[in-house]
Amino acid sequence: MPLVLTEDEQMLVESLRSLLSRSAPVAAFRALRDSGDPKRYSPALWAELAEAGFAAPQVPEAEGGIGMGYAAAGLAAEEMGRVLAATPFLSTALAIELLIAAGDAGQKAALLPGLLDGSRLFALAIEEGGRHDPDTRATRATRDGAGWRIEGTKRFVLDGGVADGLIVATQGEDGPMLLLVDPGAPGVAVTPRASIDSRNAADIAFEGVSVGADAVLGGANGSADDAAAAIARALDVGRVLLAAELLGIAQEAFDRTVAYLKEREQFGVKIGTFQALQHRAARQYVALDLARSVVLKALRALDEGDKARSALASLAKAVTTRTAREAMNEAVQMHGGVGVTDEFDIGLFFKRARVAGETLGDDYFHRERLAKMVWGI
Incomplete structure (x- = not known):
């Protein structure tokens, strides 16, 4: 396990550092914060990063990515940290990971391209308490005809206030379930949260939210163990x-x-x-x-x-x-x-x-x- 960077990884760092110094210096983050923009990130910067392959360099070529691996993604995250680049990098990485690991072929085909090119944002709704506790799932999914009905509240959903879609971790009949939910669906209430780092987060309540059977990540073959x-x-x-x-x-x-x-x-x-x-x-x-x-x-x-x-x-x-x-x-x-x-x-x-x-x-x-x-x- 080499603990030094490869030549390709060094080139990635140099290229990304140049892009960020030009398009996202710390002054740009300060200006974004002071502008009061409710998005709390720059879509133009995110599109530029996606076009250059920096939005998700870890995604394998077979899934439409550039296949540089997680080390490349970590180097990208480190460089973004150095300039405080406000991007949906983390929420996108979480969504992509869940789709690749648990999604069926149709879900991957429908969602991965938009996540990779930066045109779509998905947020993982998993936290429910004041501190990180992923094993606590009071949010429930119960049978509703052929589909499911969701009740519960998620807190501190990263990029939840601007996401086009949600991946909601719920407790199903046999264990955890991952459900794709439209944030604009009836019964979904999104409350943006003010964060001291001026990033995007939200609390999201689900009151009698109905989703179809195709909303289950993994489709009919999805299981609690897979989720x-x-x-x-x-x-x-x-x-x-x-x-x-x-x-x-x-x-x-x-x-x-x-x-x-x-x-x-x-x-x-x-x-x-x-x-x-x-x-x-x-x-x-x-x-x-x-x-x-x-x-x-x-x-x-x-x-x-x-x-x-x-x-x-x-x-x-x-x-x-x-x-x-x-x-x-x-x-x-x-x-x-x-x-x-x-x-x-x-x-x-x-x-x-x-x-x-x-x-x-x-x-x-x-x-x-x-x-x-x-x-x-």
Whole structure:
């Protein structure tokens, strides 16, 4: 399992970095935030990323993608994290993963092309409580003639306020079910949520929502076991991609902080010459280097079908959540008072790191998951 980038992966990073520096610098995210645009993302940027193959580089060629693997997707997420690019990258990755794992041929043919070219957005509605708990499903799907009737509420649905379609995780008669639902259908109430990172999320209530038999992901052959496996797989992919984004956020914040230490003067000297700050920066450098290795190992495990991929996904998410949190705390402190002002971009990175850290489980959630998974505690 190589923990270095291949030549193709290095070229991908360079190409995407060039595109993002031109089309999505941090200033563009700030302008989007200040504009009050309810979409909270740039459709033009997303279309440009999709056209270049960066929207979902992990999708196999057999499914219409470019087949560069999850490592490429992780590198893309990391670069987007470095510029705070507000895109539906994660929600699209989750939807694609579920479709490929559980969808039937007709569903894939109908939905995958639009997801890959950026013309359609689908959101996974899975969370129900205040914290990540994918095994809790109070939302129910009961028989309604030939179709199904959905009752329940989902919280913090990523891109739920702008999605063209929803993939809803419900509790069926025999176990979990994944249902395709039109957000504009009768009985669906979408309530956009204000998030501190200025991204799109929504609470979605389902009151007597009726869907046909063809709404079941996997069709007539879909089973609870297939749905459970697809959910577990998609969540692990999402966690590793979030870990990669958190790595990009933390690395960029660290780089900006080091640059600030080199230029800020106090008592007539650069504060970067203070030994105490040098030691703190050195510790952060080591933590980031470790986190990078963990993330790349988790991405390689997804590509290679490693049996430890689920444990590595939790390890990567736990490590990067903590590393990003510490990196942001250090960045704010080393910038001093200006670090907590809106004038400096550090605050934007801080907010995104906090939300991304909580999404799909924080470090405490994944430590507990690892303890159960690896040691049976």
